[in-house]
Amino acid sequence: MATRAKSPFEASSLAVREADLRTSIRPTVAEVDLAALGRNAARIRATVGPSVAVYGVVKADAYGHGAVPVVSVLEPLVDGLAVSLVEEGLELRDAGVQKPILVLGAYYGHYHSEVLEAGLTPVIYDAGEFERFGRAPVRRRARRSKKARTGGDEGQWPVHVKVDTGMNRLGLDPGAIPGLAEVAGGFPHLAIDGLCTHLASADLASPDDTLAQLARFRQAVSAARAHGIRPRVIHAANSAGAVRFPAARFSAIRPGLALYGSMPSAVVARTDLEPVLSLRTRIMALHRVARGGRVSYGGRWRAARESAIATLPIGYADGYPRHVEGAEVLVRGKRAKVVGAVCMDMMMVDVTDVHGAAVGDDAVIIGCSGTETIRAEDLARWSGTISYEILCGISKRVPRIYRGKPGSVP
Numbered sequence: 001m002a003t004r005a006k007s008p009f010e011a012s013s014l015a016v017r018e019a020d021l022r023t024s025i026r027p028t029v030a031e032v033d034l035a036a037l038g039r040n041a042a043r044i045r046a047t048v049g050p051s052v053a054v055y056g057v058v059k060a061d062a063y064g065h066g067a068v069p070v071v072s073v074l075e076p077l078v079d080g081l082a083v084s085l086v087e088e089g090l091e092l093r094d095a096g097v098q099k100p101i102l103v104l105g106a107y108y109g110h111y112h113s114e115v116l117e118a119g120l121t122p123v124i125y126d127a128g129e130f131e132r133f134g135r136a137p138v139r140r141r142a143r144r145s146k147k148a149r150t151g152g153d154e155g156q157w158p159v160h161v162k163v164d165t166g167m168n169r170l171g172l173d174p175g176a177i178p179g180l181a182e183v184a185g186g187f188p189h190l191a192i193d194g195l196c197t198h199l200a201s202a203d204l205a206s207p208d209d210t211l212a213q214l215a216r217f218r219q220a221v222s223a224a225r226a227h228g229i230r231p232r233v234i235h236a237a238n239s240a241g242a243v244r245f246p247a248a249r250f251s252a253i254r255p256g257l258a259l260y261g262s263m264p265s266a267v268v269a270r271t272d273l274e275p276v277l278s279l280r281t282r283i284m285a286l287h288r289v290a291r292g293g294r295v296s297y298g299g300r301w302r303a304a305r306e307s308a309i310a311t312l313p314i315g316y317a318d319g320y321p322r323h324v325e326g327a328e329v330l331v332r333g334k335r336a337k338v339v340g341a342v343c344m345d346m347m348m349v350d351v352t353d354v355h356g357a358a359v360g361d362d363a364v365i366i367g368c369s370g371t372e373t374i375r376a377e378d379l380a381r382w383s384g385t386i387s388y389e390i391l392c393g394i395s396k397r398v399p400r401i402y403r404g405k406p407g408s409v410p
């Protein structure tokens, strides 16, 4: 009888953790700490105080963390949720989410009826779209539980109107508010329950652009009121706006990144927020590379001394950026440099100075090892991008393991 070849992990003195085997054979996993998420939400809430509503932004699969598990923790802690796509909102409704869900991306195609029937709150940026919602037939059945799900008044369907105050991406020109008010008058079953804008530069060193946007937004709110629009919810602030500009908080905020423990720039850095996601794998192979030896496609990295090069089973198909400069991972609590081109499924790191580095060792891509930490912000800096892109870019083939909530892996 043929003997089974030993896997490299069996050769390691470290046991493969049960959690890995339950989710994938390959040990590349993203761990999501739901308890940290809850603590971050509480910290953001404490920053803005009880009179400001919090809409937790969970678009893009909760910034790569997994929208449904994230919302299972977030829902009791926030006043509402915000997604980009109708499809994302429907996923949450299908999972039983009851809180109001704003659709920020505002792309409705021909699905206006379905949006209202699902109890999603559309963000609208022109009068024509308002009219399409106004004319959309809505089945009665959905109305029964509408109040609980939307937060709107019984008998009316809430919508939020977005005003462009300087980002020039999406939003009604403030000058178009009287026209919108006129159109809205023709559809009394729709209520303009919210008025919002989006800040383009709240994380930049100079506050000037944000202050100018806020001034324009205040004028737009006054103009809307002067034309009989009585929005209950006024909101402008993303994470940076909420943390840095008390004047941007109005009656609600829309934090995303801060909930996941990151902030968009050093200007708005918060030391109290905990990274929610960590990304780790294990060394799958080790090579002795002689001085002058080359590593990976194109052989662009050349060993300046005899080196120990570890291969990790993670690559750009998992969302690790292909173009990095000076990037590091953590092995045995030490920093090891990424060397050679990052491949689709693998990458190599120099563990020459990591004493005892062995096949099967944990390799931390984002997270802590010993006293060292790599944050999504670090990986973003090494690859010339932002932490948003790093988190959202972790691909679906990387299993998410949830910790910190009953029923999740301890």
Ligand SMILES: Cc1ncc(COP(=O)(O)O)c(C=O)c1O
Residues within 6 Å of the ligand: 057, 104, 198, 237, 238, 239, 240, 254, 255, 256, 257, 258, 264
């Ligand atoms: C309209 C809108 N509001 C709020 C947010 C949340 O922003 P942040 O993740 O910076 O808090 C975003 C994210 O891009 C957004 O597009």
